[in-house]
Amino acid sequence: MSSTRSPSPPGPATELLIISHGSPSEPAPQEAFVRELAARVAEVSGAEVRGATLAAEGALEAAVEGLSHPLVFPHFMADGWFVATNMQKRLAKAGLAEWTTLTPLGLLSDLSALALEHLRRAMQESGLPVGETTLIVAAHGSPSNRRPAEVTERFAAQLRAAPDFAAVRTGYVDEEPSIEDAASVEGPALVLPFFAAEAGHVLMDLPEGLEAAGFDGLVLPPIGTWEEIPRLIAAHLRERAAA
Structure with a gap:
């Protein structure tokens, strides 16, 4: 834009x-x-x-x-x-x-490539298996405006094109699918918070959704703080x- x-x-x-x-x-x-x-x-x-x-x-x-x-x-x-x-x-x-x-x-056009490099390092350091790990992209969403989810889904689709993940799922604070739904997975998984800062949604809503899902895997810092x-x-x- x-x-x-x-x-x-x-x-x-x-x-x-x-x-x-x-x-x-x-x-x-x-x-x-x-x-x-x-x-x-x-x-x-x-x-x-x-x-x-x-x-x-x-x-x-x-x-x-x-x-x-x-x-x-x-x-x-x-x-x-x-x-x-x-x-x-x-x-x-x-x-x-x-x-x-x-x-x-x-x-930004280079954000997904940067994220993929970051995710690969995180998976290697954490011992998460390449090609067998589910990536959960957690984002804000909006019940009244489709644009935030459209941007998130485009970003997730770019990561799906890489062979590094078993699946790439999206979950939202303010719309469906919820973070709880997205994080209800079996097997190795990690969460990428698609947020600009480490503020209220990342500090409160995201942990609540992950706890409700019983998720105990790796949660990265929000992408905007990398x-x-x-x-x-x-x-x-x-x-x-x-x-």
């Missing part, structure tokens, strides 16, 4: 603003996370990078101050309502006149800035 507030191109000095959802009930940890992510992306890209959540009061307004026409990277897993509508309104309300929205994390993500974002930034 690529949407733009203004048809004019970004200026010669690349400015990147990383925006994540954040946690309204406990904003500080997620605000610290996105700022640390921005610092790591700046380190590997050489660009000016700032980060803010939508949840922390005043964070977005502070982050856009002094920016002219930044590239905005949504640290979200889908291009649903928050990215397509809410974030755009919030940027304008924060005082930003022009910006270019980049492809969200969950839709150490490879800053370089993936930096590569996307270079591609877009050069376009």
